[in-house]
Amino acid sequence: MSVGQTTSTVVERTSWIPMVGLFLAQILMSFNVSALPVSLGGMVADFGVPPTSVSTAIVTYGLVVAALVMVGAKLGQRIGWIIMFRIVVALFAVSALLMILAQTVTWVIVAQAFAGASAAIIVPSLVALIAENYRGAQQATAIGSLGSARALAGVSAFLVGGTLATFVGWRPVFGIVLALAVAVFLFSFRLRSDAGDPEVKIDLVAAVLIGGGIVALTLGFNNLNGWGLFQAEAAAPFDVLGLSPAPLLIVLGLVLGQAFLLWTSRRTAVGRVPLVSLAVLGSVRERAAVYAMFIVVSLEAALNFTVPLYIQIVQGRTAFDTSLAMMPFNLTVFVTATLVVRLYSRFRPRTIGMVGFGLTTIALLWLAFVVTNDWETLPTILGLFVFGVGQGALVTLVFNVLVTASPKELAGDVGSIRGTTQNLASAVGTAVAGALLVTILGVNVGAAVAERVELPPELVSQVDLDSVNFVSNEQLRTALEETTDATPEQVDAAVDVNTQARLSALKLGLLAMAAVSALAILPASRLPGYRPHEVPDPSPSRSR
Incomplete structure (x- = not known):
């Protein structure tokens, strides 16, 4: 048809x-x-x-x-x-x-x-x-x-x-x-x-290639922040000449994915089931x-x-x-x-x-x-x-x-x-x-802290404000108030930095x-240009 x-x-x-x-x-x-x-x-x-x-x-x-x-x-x-x-x-x-x-x-x-x-x-x-x-x-x-x-x-x-x-x-x-x-x-x-x-x-070889590629890609993307985007952070399990393993895993995943495609193509070409x-x-x-x-x-x-x-x-x-x-x-x-x-x-x-x-x-x-x-x-x-x-x-x-x-x-x-x-x-x-x-x-907070003179380095280091993750204003306020030298003005300034940086x-x-x-x-733009009732017969012969 x-x-x-x-x-x-x-x-x-x-x-x-x-x-x-x-x-x-x-x-x-x-x-x-x-x-x-x-x-x-x-x-x-x-x-x-x-x-x-x-x-x-x-x-x-x-x-x-x-x-x-x-x-x-x-x-x-x-x-x-x-x-x-x-x-x-x-x-x-x-x-x-x-x-x-x-x-x-x-x-x-x-x-x-x-x-x-x-x-x-x-x-x-x-x-x-x-x-x-x-x-x-x-x-x-x-x-x-x-x-x-x-x-x-x-x-x-x-x-x-x-x-x-x-x-x-x-x-x-x-x-x-x-x-x-x-x-x-x-x-x-x-x-x-x-x-x-x-x-x-x-095909066990293909299973290992695609499985390994997906694991490497996912681990790499999931740990870009914790392990470092380029240079290895302290939380990284290892480093390669100072480089973070996260981007390296992403590259490895892409290589294994290409190897899977090549292996599958060659296996199909010789008549074996992929x-x-x-x-x-x-x-x-x-x-x-x-x-x-x-x-x-x-x-x-x-x-x-x-x-x-x-x-x-x-x-x-x-x-x-x-x-x-x-x-x-x-x-x-x-x-x-x-x-x-x-x-x-x-x-x-x-x-x-x-x-x-x-x-x-x-x-x-x-x-x-x-x-x-x-x-x-x-x-x-x-x-x-x-x-x-x-x-x-x-x-x-x-x-x-x-x-x-x-x-x-x-x-x-x-x-x-x-x-x-x-x-x-x-x-x-x-x-x-x-x-x-x-x-x-992290970039936003670092820049804001540098601009706010009412937030001295001593206070920032006490609450790790320059090494942030996502926390609520209430959590931040509690952490600041537990310090011995944070004034109400400094607490308000830090909370304001947190609010604006998150947004x-x-x-x-x-x-x-x-x-x-x-x-x-x-x-x-490369999707089919025909409607479903106009679709060609999807038989195996079409790909031969």
Whole structure:
């Protein structure tokens, strides 16, 4: 079937009940991730650790998913999607129990590692099971529902989770995760799936290359601030001729990623089964979709980390306040992700993609100029609303492009590409946002301290004001008042420096995010120029 042709085949409609289980599985994973920033303040208070330690748990989840999802796809093909799906959903329930019973932040990190290992198989399972249970328009709707499920999970986590974390505690939030895992397990018995193929082989060399590359990239980005951007800091585990290991790990990750692509290409060329079929990225359109997906998920992760950081840690407000502040964004993402599918018959993916990134760029620029220390002002809500429209449309769109451009037998590979991209992007977005904001904050405070004559070096050294992280004004005021020689004027001056430096860091961070969003319009311009009903036949022969 060529471009411009429409299909006249009548596709038998299938019950939506099996899709309920897949929809809840996506909510399960997304709710778990969204619940972590909501629970940030409670975990910091319970475990007595800085917020960056809790963000390590978020990064750990994304790292494990991204590192193992390609292997997870092959395990699903070899053993059978349904069997593996049920096993890992049960493991996700175990991770929720660990979160509920956690005694230290180490428990939280281990629990999120288990959750990530489970999601590494759930992610490709969702795509494969949709491909096996639904066809035609139902398949497009089912794919679109995964995007809306992510957004719904975000809304639920920030609203329900924020309320529980504020008035009951953060642990019951993960009781919801446990209940969702049980529900998904029960619904899985309504799904049908082909039996596994024991002949499927797992390319261990490729698994080590891509896994090692993702681990190196994530660790490098996550420790740019702590280990040093260029020169090694005292906290760095080692140095190479005085250089920080963080940027070196990033370079190593990029090298291993290239080695993975070369190895996979050569293995495919000699007729051997690769870890993931690069036919999924066989054209510039599919590669553009992956680039666009990485950027939009990175921006979403950065925003989802930044807002709770400022509201709960900087402003010292509750998780419920966080849920209210994020509600315009999450609710808009949910509605847009649900409705954008209806635009596919009228507008080309290229048009939707470029408009989507245009909206996110405008929204971030707007926020950079209007944001204040109060997240509930109308201009701020408007900026979050516009960003949510663009983000919701983009996440669903780029995923749909990948699925519709590939044949059913490559559904697992599409799922693994999606999982690797989204979770690596989430980990990198969170890590870079934290490193960028803390770096800007440190520069701002250092410059402000040098200009304020009422803050003598002796006072600055007593409270480590020149070696800052994100703290609330109340925490800073308490630390200053415990010194023996801080006058009320000096306390007020230090608090003012802290307030202005944080706000400036936030504005510059949003400007940096806007620049990345603007650059993403380029890959969006490479998205397909045809509508879904005009899509060429995605058969294996097209890539030969």
